[in-house]
Amino acid sequence: MSQVNRVVIAGAGIGGLCTALALAKQGIQVVVCEQAPSLGEVGAGLQMSPNALKVLRQLGLEADLSHFAFVPQHAAIRDYKSGEYYLKSPLGTLAEARYGAPYWHLHRADLHRVLADSCKRAGVELILKAAVTGYREDPERNQVFLCLDDGREFGADLLIGADGIRSKVREQMLGQEQPRFMGQVAWRGVIPVSDLTVAVKPDACVWAGPGRHFVSYYLRGGDYVNFVAVEERSDWQSESWREEGDVEELKRAFAGWHPEVSDLLNAASSAFLWALNGRDALPTWHQGRAVLLGDACHPMLPFMAQGAAMAIEDAYVLAQCLSRYPLAEALTNYERVRKPRATQIQQLSKGNAGLYHMHGGVLGKMKLNALQAAARLAPRVIQSKLDAVYGYDVIAEFPPLQ
Numbered sequence: 317m318s319q320v321n322r323v324v325i326a327g328a329g330i331g332g333l334c335t336a337l338a339l340a341k342q343g344i345q346v347v348v349c350e351q352a353p354s355l356g357e358v359g360a361g362l363q364m365s366p367n368a369l370k371v372l373r374q375l376g377l378e379a380d381l382s383h384f385a386f387v388p389q390h391a392a393i394r395d396y397k398s399g400e401y402y403l404k405s406p407l408g409t410l411a412e413a414r415y416g417a418p419y420w421h422l423h424r425a426d427l428h429r430v431l432a433d434s435c436k437r438a439g440v441e442l443i444l445k446a447a448v449t450g451y452r453e454d455p456e457r458n459q460v461f462l463c464l465d466d467g468r469e470f471g472a473d474l475l476i477g478a479d480g481i482r483s484k485v486r487e488q489m490l491g492q493e494q495p496r497f498m499g500q501v502a503w504r505g506v507i508p509v510s511d512l513t514v515a516v517k518p519d520a521c522v523w524a525g526p527g528r529h530f531v532s533y534y535l536r537g538g539d540y541v542n543f544v545a546v547e548e549r550s551d552w553q554s555e556s557w558r559e560e561g562d563v564e565e566l567k568r569a570f571a572g573w574h575p576e577v578s579d580l581l582n583a584a585s586s587a588f589l590w591a592l593n594g595r596d597a598l599p600t601w602h603q604g605r606a607v608l609l610g611d612a613c614h615p616m617l618p619f620m621a622q623g624a625a626m627a628i629e630d631a632y633v634l635a636q637c638l639s640r641y642p643l644a645e646a647l648t649n650y651e652r653v654r655k656p657r658a659t660q661i662q663q664l665s666k667g668n669a670g671l672y673h674m675h676g677g678v679l680g681k682m683k684l685n686a687l688q689a690a691a692r693l694a695p696r697v698i699q700s701k702l703d704a705v706y707g708y709d710v711i712a713e714f715p716p717l718q
């Protein structure tokens with residue numbers, strides 16, 4: 317046992333709340349400090365793959381979340397103009413049978429609300445308007461103190477930095493360094509199905525086009541369609557990393573695309589625009605009594621739809637390590653298990669940009685054609701790539717101690 321009785325967490329995003337819940341269920345006292353004045357999630361939909369669903373199930377959330385889920389039938393990659401399929405891999409009941417948990421689409425707000433309610437029931441203390449500026453260690457008292465901008469401090473045996481890509485905990489641990497603009501921006505929006513005239517297929521669909529791609533999928537039992545429109549850009553003018561985007565600019569950028577895409581964009585009256593940022597692999601994820609988790613230590617391009625899934629896996633592994641080992645050993649083991657997995661998914665995500673954006677002109681189109689041929693002639697090869705991501709079973713790797 318790590319003898320960690322009290323933990324303080326910076327950030328009440330999906331990673332922070334999952335960790336808080338997992339620890340509270342182990343009888344640990346947990347305080348979460350969130351800078352926002354109210355709980356919630358900015359953004360729209362999330363694809364939740366079976367590897368993450370297994371953790372949410374283990375945390376007792378599957379039944380509550382099932383009311384808000386949509387089950388996609390396929391993971392598809394289609395041509396931006398003709399709609400031709402380069403890939404159509406079954407999800408739905410087949411994914412559940414293959415991976416032992418479903419593949420769902422969830423609205424972020426629904427997942428976040430279910431997590432926050434479960435945290436409160438489990439006795440987690442959630443403190444809002446609590447902007448973290450850093451931390452200090454007190455080795456004499458074997459304590460770490462989380463420091464807020466209003467001068468308050470919260471002492472604990474362990475501090476978890478789940479405060480996202482601009483983590484203050486990371487900054488103090490490893491020094492100031494701005495995240496790197498990855499040369500891509502993403503518009504995101506949600507459209508009520510009642511506003512559409514063209515039926516959208518019930519798939520998790522990537523529409524691949526030159527220099528940009530578009531993702532569409534249903535949410536909330538099929539009442540809404542979520543879209544993410546990604547465009548390559550050489551620079552990002554704004555100070556902010558997300559802002560209200562100009563919908564007309566979005567429509568112009570994707571003009572002439574397939575009718576399923578055009579109809580969605582015609583119905584869009586607003587959309588948020590995000591700069592997609594990243595970081596190089598960090599030299600370490602922990603130091604003394606402080607440890608990082610989720611986007612704070614491994615932000616990734618969203619092109620595998622795995623960033624939140626990785627934060628959820630992190631949460632489970634960190635809680636399990638703390639229940640098995642003394643603190644220093646727990647943190648070392650957590651990083652040892654999680655870093656290779658997160659790094660692999662980061663690289664796969666980056667690689668998909670080239671595929672989805674037809675990099676290299678004719679060559680890019682050839683890559684998609686090769687994928688299409690492989691999916692037809694050697695479906696097992698394609699399947700094995702998805703299996704490595706969705707079939708990963710972190711619960712089997714670390715069965716909960718009784």
Ligand SMILES: Cc1cc2nc3c(=O)[nH]c(=O)nc-3n(C[C@H](O)[C@H](O)[C@H](O)COP(=O)(O)OP(=O)(O)OC[C@H]3O[C@@H](n4cnc5c(N)ncnc54)[C@H](O)[C@@H]3O)c2cc1C
Nearest residue numbers: 327329330331351363448479480610611621622623624625
């Ligand atoms: C366009 C797009 C689509 C995506 N789609 C998917 C998908 O389909 N599936 C998937 O798994 N992932 C997806 N992701 C990735 C996913 O959104 C992130 O990886 C995930 O939200 C990271 O969670 P987190 O809790 O680590 O960080 P965050 O969500 O960034 O949460 C950090 C929290 O900390 C708080 N905070 C920050 N600084 C401070 C501070 N100083 N003091 C106190 N609180 C602070 C923030 O307010 C926030 O609440 C997508 C990302 C993008 C950009």
